[in-house]
Amino acid sequence: xxxxxxxxxxxxxxxxxxxxxxxxxxxxxxxxxxxxxxxxxxxxxxxxxxxxxxxxxxxxxxxxxxxxxxxxxxxxxxxxxxxxxxxxxxxxxxxxxxxxxxxxxxxxxxxxxxxxxxxxxxxxxxxxxxxxxxxxxxxxxxxxxxxxxxxxxxxxxxxxxxxxxxxxxxxxxxxxxxxxxxxxxxxxxxxxxxxx
Amino acid sequence: xxxxxxxxxxxxxxxxxxxxxxxxxxxxxxxxxxxxxxxxxxxxxxxxxxxxxxxxxxxxxxxxxxxxxxxxxxxxxxxxxxxxxxxxxxxxxxxxxxxxxxxxxxxxxxxxxxxxxxxxxxxxxxxxxxxxxxxxxxxxxxxxxxxxxxxxxxxxxxxxxxxxxxxxxxxxxxxxxxxxxxxxxxxxxxxxxxxxxxxxxxxxxxxxxxxxxxxxxxxxxxxxxxxxxxxxxxxxxxxxxx
Numbered sequence: 001x002x003x004x005x006x007x008x009x010x011x012x013x014x015x016x017x018x019x020x021x022x023x024x025x026x027x028x029x030x031x032x033x034x035x036x037x038x039x040x041x042x043x044x045x046x047x048x049x050x051x052x053x054x055x056x057x058x059x060x061x062x063x064x065x066x067x068x069x070x071x072x073x074x075x076x077x078x079x080x081x082x083x084x085x086x087x088x089x090x091x092x093x094x095x096x097x098x099x100x101x102x103x104x105x106x107x108x109x110x111x112x113x114x115x116x117x118x119x120x121x122x123x124x125x126x127x128x129x130x131x132x133x134x135x136x137x138x139x140x141x142x143x144x145x146x147x148x149x150x151x152x153x154x155x156x157x158x159x160x161x162x163x164x165x166x167x168x169x170x171x172x173x174x175x176x177x178x179x180x181x182x183x184x185x186x187x188x189x190x191x192x193x194x195x196x
Numbered sequence: 197x198x199x200x201x202x203x204x205x206x207x208x209x210x211x212x213x214x215x216x217x218x219x220x221x222x223x224x225x226x227x228x229x230x231x232x233x234x235x236x237x238x239x240x241x242x243x244x245x246x247x248x249x250x251x252x253x254x255x256x257x258x259x260x261x262x263x264x265x266x267x268x269x270x271x272x273x274x275x276x277x278x279x280x281x282x283x284x285x286x287x288x289x290x291x292x293x294x295x296x297x298x299x300x301x302x303x304x305x306x307x308x309x310x311x312x313x314x315x316x317x318x319x320x321x322x323x324x325x326x327x328x329x330x331x332x333x334x335x336x337x338x339x340x341x342x343x344x345x346x347x348x349x350x351x352x353x354x355x356x357x358x359x360x361x362x363x364x365x366x367x368x369x370x371x372x373x374x375x376x377x378x379x380x381x382x383x384x385x386x387x388x389x390x391x392x393x394x395x396x397x398x399x400x401x402x403x404x405x406x407x408x409x410x411x412x413x414x415x416x417x418x419x420x421x422x423x424x425x426x427x428x429x430x431x432x433x434x435x436x437x438x
Contacts (some may be wrong), residue, residue: 008402009393015339016389023347079226134434151292189379195386
């Protein structure tokens, strides 16, 4: 069972849940209109996505499914204009690590599932990297691109260099909380409805 | 809508471009227009590029989409020019974010919506197969494209049902709200997904042999021309960066 390759049905499951998780992330991402909220997106998105992700894990029994999901999420977000390379890279890495973690629990361990979601939630982290790594260029781009000095200053003030680490940690914790919520909802609704 | 996954053609839609060309156009517009740092001749090119989705919508007779795109894009541009200098503080923040979000992302989103609306899933699969994209990426990706409209459709329907029962956003329990919306949405999407994969499996998806495809996809002169233009845009873009 464990080493079986993914078949078409698995791949379609991946596509379905990728669509749901991506749309939820985008809906939450609209809050990024207000610059103060941008760093908090890494917390809000995992809280929301815990529910579909835990449902997805009940249908994941083969290696590679979470990796593909992370890759596609990153790629789609990249096409939406968040810098294709960084986001796709973090998407692949986060998905792959989450996959490894869930596999180590034999695709059945609830604890490993929660941890797996915490790691997977870092997929959108790549959209934060350019703010810090290429800070000056990014700043110039915001101003020249017309976001205006006020907006750019606000964003830069709220995202100092060291902030990547708290963002990462906060995202991780939010991922765990989101997964626990997801697990509770799973038990309350989906198991009873017979689709988990 | 629901039954035409892998259907060969959707009515009388004209096929002007190959799906591969459309995909390249989406990538070009989203990289070049969105990464435009402003100023210089590159901006003029970007400005010209923003008319491409509009022209395509008009050619395909998607009047409504063309109108929405035109109004949002130009409304935001005009807002940027005339309204922003007049405002300060929080209002300015919100307006800046809104208008620049629209100007920056609308062309890419419009292009992507053109791709999704004028390409059947089956054509998309065919094109991916010709590009030698492995099935482990092409199948999920086409399901994602197939599901974007479905999810929003289901979401609207669930919203209607909830409103009839007096459950709405801005109520007393926002956490409950999310549960009431998300759980039914997930249940119905999973059910649709199951039906979808059953339908696709009967059509030989995932069979150990190479699938054939009745869709007429192929590179035509207009594709070659458009691809050349896209490639030139990307090269110019890289050149300007260096």
